[in-house]
Each structure stands twice: as structure tokens, then as C-alpha cells.
Amino acid sequence: MKQILILAYKLLVNDKGKYFALLVGTTFSVFLIVQMTSSFAGILTKASATVINIGANIWVMDPAATNSVLSNVPMPDYVLDAVRSINGVKYAVPLYSGTALVKLHDGTYQAVSVIGLDDSSLVGRPKLLEGDIDDIFAENGFIVVKDEEFPKLENPKIGTEFELNDYRGVIVGIATVPTGGLYGTPTLYTTYYRAITYIPSMRFTISYVLVQPKADSDIPYIKQQVARLGYLALTNHEYQDAISSYLEYKTSIGTNTLLMTIISFLVGLSICGQTFYTFIIENLEHFGALKAMGAKGRELVYVILFQAGFTALVGYGLGVGLSTLLITAAKLRLPEYTSRLTYTNLSLAFLMVLIIASISGYAGVRRVLKIEPFEIFRG
Template sequence: MRKNMKKSGILRIGLKLLISDKTKFSALLIGISFAVFLMTQMTAMFAGILNRAHSTVTNIGAAMWIIDPAVNTPTSSVPLPDYLLDIMRSMEGVEYALPLFIGGAQLRLASGTYQGVTVVGLDDASLFGRPELEQGQLQDIYADDSFFVVNDAEYGKLENPALGSTFELNDHRGVIAGIAKVASNGLNGVPTLYTTYSRAIEYIPSTRFTLSYILVKPSNAEAIANIKRNVSQLGYLALTREEFSKRITDFYTYKTGIGTNILLMTVISFLVGLSISGQTFYSFITENVEKFGALKAIGAKGSDLIVMILGMALLTSMTGFGLGIGLVTITVTLVRTVLPNYAAMITFLNLALALCMVIIIAAVSSWFAIRRVLKIEPFDIFRS
């Protein structure tokens, strides 16, 4: 009991000592908060980019995707031979296999301007992967020249079309028959249109092979390995939804400059926070060296002073962490109201990474401070 009271008393002394120097305490909070803000902001942007990178896979929702081995992103498909669809439909363990077309096109809008779009062609019979409609009826997709438009951050680039709005696509007339919403917005900054597979390959020029992907539902979990093996023997890849999403994530992380640049900015933010907090905390200890010497003189042990410094560092770090996370949350929320296509998103992984870095900052700052305090001799303090 006495030992616990002693430790709590030491911590209270450290707290009062820290807060009494408002300038140093404020500088510590600002440095750590700023570092946490930058680190979390960078990683939140990266998480948002990766989430949108595989938005097509998320929105379509197929259990398995048959792709060409060269494919890294859903919008950069390599056409598959038409006979592969028949093979998949007759393969053991496949409950059904459906065609999917994804391609880019230029629309000529009613105002005469041109706008690039992504066109998704769904299986005519099932319309598997269709978005949820906000306006219009599902059966309207089968009417002549009909398309569904996704109401997302890029919707305004099509001049906010209403039901019945028309456009021109490769000398073909197109009509907006429905306005839809999807679970995840795209990354490339272009609007998305949905239509039937047959209309998509008719309106958009392509190679002799028109299949972008084959969507497969395995009959059971045990059939997945068999499907993968058989498709691999044909020279193609069969990936589950999670595997395809990871393939896309790995591509953006390791094979583009996005991952490297975000990592570099995060490291710089960490070093900024470490240098500011470390320097400020060490300066605080140096300026109060007489007080630590006095504590030693009245019986405080080295372990007591270590507990005090760790408590001070922990309090400052956790307070700065909370302020930084709060600032990031406010910033992301406000920016999203102004820029709907802002991709940043805060995840538990972002928070955990920032927390680990803050703990490292606190540990390094404490280490230098502890080394300085343990060298203090009470005799030298009172002699001076």
C-alpha cells in the first residue's frame, strides 16, 4: 500500500511539474499532435485509395473471378476467349458462370461536350452485379438504348442527368433509364454506367474477344481449389473476391508510386514528431534538473524518477495522440462535405499504426530524459 502511495505521489509531482511549465507542455502537445495528424492523414489517404481501387470487385460482389494473369486492376482488363465461358459452365464444382464486360468510352452529352466513362455490361439474363436503384425500374434496362448511371461523386461530370436524359456513345443513342448507387465509389475519377452485356459489346468497339471477366459461383467451399487448378491449367487465374482485392491492393502498394510516396511522408511525419517532442522533453528535463536533484536528496530512488518521467511522457503522448486523431477526424469530415470524391478513410489499422509510432516517440524521448536524470547527483545540485 505504501509503495503504491509512493508511486502515485511521485506521479502527481511529475504531473504538477509538467503542467506548471505551460510553454514546454504546450510545445510537447503541439509537436505530438501535429505528428499524429500527419501520420494518420497520410495513412488514411492510402487506405481510402486502396478501398476505392477494388471498388469494382466490391460492387459486383462475385464469389470468384476468372481473369487473365496480366490483369492488375479491374478497369484494365485483358479480354478472355469466348469459349472459356462455356468451359467454366461445364466445369465440375461450378454452380454458374456469367460474363462481365468492363470498358471505357467517350460520351457526347446533350450540351455537346465529351466525357469519359466506365461502362459495365452485366449478364443479360441475370443482371448479376447490378447496383441498387434510387430511381427507375430494373426492367427498364432492357428497353432500347438504356443505361443506369451511378449517382456518386462523379455524377456531376455527366451534367447531373435525370431519367430520360440522352447522350451519344460511338454514334449510338443512349438513354438514362435508372439512377443507381453503389457500395464503394471508384478511384479513377470517371462516371460509371451499367447496361446489359450484349448492348455494351455492341456499342463499344473491342477485339474479337469481348469477355472482360467471368464471374463464377462455386457449388461449395471445397470446389474452389479444384476450380483454381483447372483454370490454371488453361492458362488463366481463378481468384476469390478477397484474393482479387488483395491483388489490386498489392499492385497499388508495391508497383506504383502511391505506396512509396505515402510511406515516405509517414516516415517524415514520424521523424518530425520525434525530433520536436524529444528535443522539447529533454529541454524540459534540463531546465528542471535542480528539482530532480532535490527529489533525489530527500530519498527518491532512480526507479521512482524513471516512473515519474515515463508517466509524464505517457500523459503527454496520449493527450497529443487524442488531439491529433480528433483533428484528423474533423479535417476528413469537413473536406468530404466540400469534395465528395475525397478518398481518405480512418481505419483501426491507421489508429493502431499512429498509436505505435506515438509510443515509440514517447519511449525515445523518455530514454534520453532518463539518462540525464539518473546522472544527477544531489550534492552537485546543492553545491551550485
């Protein structure tokens, strides 16, 4: 078997023109598929940025508002008390999430996301790069997140003052978070009480109740009891999935990504399929000669499948490498570039390239199995 595969390899790579065309087709297809799905994965991750950054185990919310952290429906204070009284809850704290306008020194306004952390525990606080977390309790204290949106606030320093909804604000800390937001707005952290004071609110003010269960086994019961209150409790992953699901199925982003991925697949399939088929047709008489000399049908099938599979694997490697290179280069130049390589999109690209190789190989196998060695004799 090994010998005939070496023969298959030589027949493939020594035909440099065809092999190059096959690699270009596969690489380009994988590159497009990985680019599209990585961009989408990046969007999904950034859409769940607050959920990831706060990191709470359970999020209690109004069931009508699960699409994004910013589109929450405030809940009355009694929900917090009721959740705290559920068996299995270690602690529960309120969280405010909203938007406001910051007046910059040049007189323009910049929209910001404001996260209000529970005053007594500061659950969900970010990791500070500069400053002291206790200063968040100082008068008008805000912590700014140093992410790709940070320059939009004119690169504030500790002590920088700003105006937020006609209130004075002071930067008391500069923080970092695991994931930047999707919506292109800088993020400010402050206390829950200050947030609901400075930002106009409806009658109810709690955006979310963050819950820490005593044990994972308590989660189903907590969810059940929250549901009896008329609210929804989602684990961190469930909430991220809900946000992803909204973007995937209820916005055009998911549909467009899917369409572009399918188009990339079809482009790859058409280039590779056609080139590989031409490669087989041009070598048909050689396959016939091999058959006449004693090669069995299944050995010729191995030859073709090896050639298709080898091309697919090399093309996959090149495509993923090219994508990684581009994403890395883009992130160096454009910090807000939204793209993320995940095992899921790499697996998807691998699956698609295998399908491309299978279809291309199948067309070749059909032709080769049909050829009669007698045709070789007849010329």
C-alpha cells in the same frame, strides 16, 4: 505508484509552455501521419471500387492483368464454359468492364466506365435509387451511378438521352454503389451484350468471369482448376489486395505516401524529442532532489515514462480528432475527396506516436538515471 504518477502529471501539465509545445508536436505529427495514410487508404479503396461494388466471391481473369479492373485482358468465351464445368462452382457469369466516350449536350465528350452485367442474371447489379432494374433490358437502356462523378454527365434523369460511341443511350435507372471510383469518370451499367455491342472490342470480350462457389471449401479447388486453364482466380479480398499491392509497390503513390509518413514521423520526433529533452534538462535538479530525498531510480523512470506516454496519448487523441474533423469537413465540401480512416492507419499512427514517446522518454531516462544526488548538495 498512483501518488507519484499524480506528481508526474502535475509537474508536466503545470509547465504549460513546455506541455503545449509537446502537445503541438505530437498532435501535428499524428495529424500528418493520419492524413497521409488516410488519403492512401482512400485511394486504395477507390482503386478497388468495381471489385467492392460488384461483390462477386471469385474473379477469374487473365493472369497478366491484375493491376486494375480497367486494365483487364479479355478472355475467350470457352473460359466461361470451362469454369462453369468445374466441380464446386454454383454459377459463373461474364462481366464486361471498359471505357467509352459520352457526347454531352454541349457537344463535349466525357469519358465513362461501362460495366456490362450478365444478361440472364444481372449478377453484380447496383442498388437502384430510381427506376426499375428490368428496364435495363429496354432498348438502349443504361443505369447511371449517382456518385461524386454524376454531375459530369450533366445530372441526367430517367429518360435522359445521350450518345455513346455513336449509339443512342437512355438513362433507365439511377443507382448507388458502396464506393466511388478512383479515376474520376462516371459509371454506367448496362447488359453484357449491349456493352460489347456498343463498345469496340478485341476478338475476345469477357473481361472477367464472376464465380459463386457452392461452399468456401470449394475455392482452393476452383482456383487450382482455373490455373490449369491458364487463367487466374482470385477471391474478392485477394483481388483487392492485388490492386492495392500494385499501387503500393509499383507506382509512385505508395512511395510518396511512405516518404511523407516518415517525414511526418521525423517532424514529430524532432519537435517532441527536443522539447521533452529540454523539459527533462530544465527539471534535472528537481529529479536530483527527488532522488536525494529517497525516490528510487525506477520511480523516476516511471515519472518520465508516464509524462512521455501521457503526452503521446493526448497528442494522439487530438491528432486523430483533428484529422477526423478535416476529413469530414473536406468530404462535405468536396465529395470526391479521397480519404478514409481505417483501423490500420490509426494503429500505424498510434505505433509511431509510441515510438516518438519511447525515444523522447529514453533520452530523458538516461539523463535522469545518471544524475547523482550529491550534485544537488554541491549546488
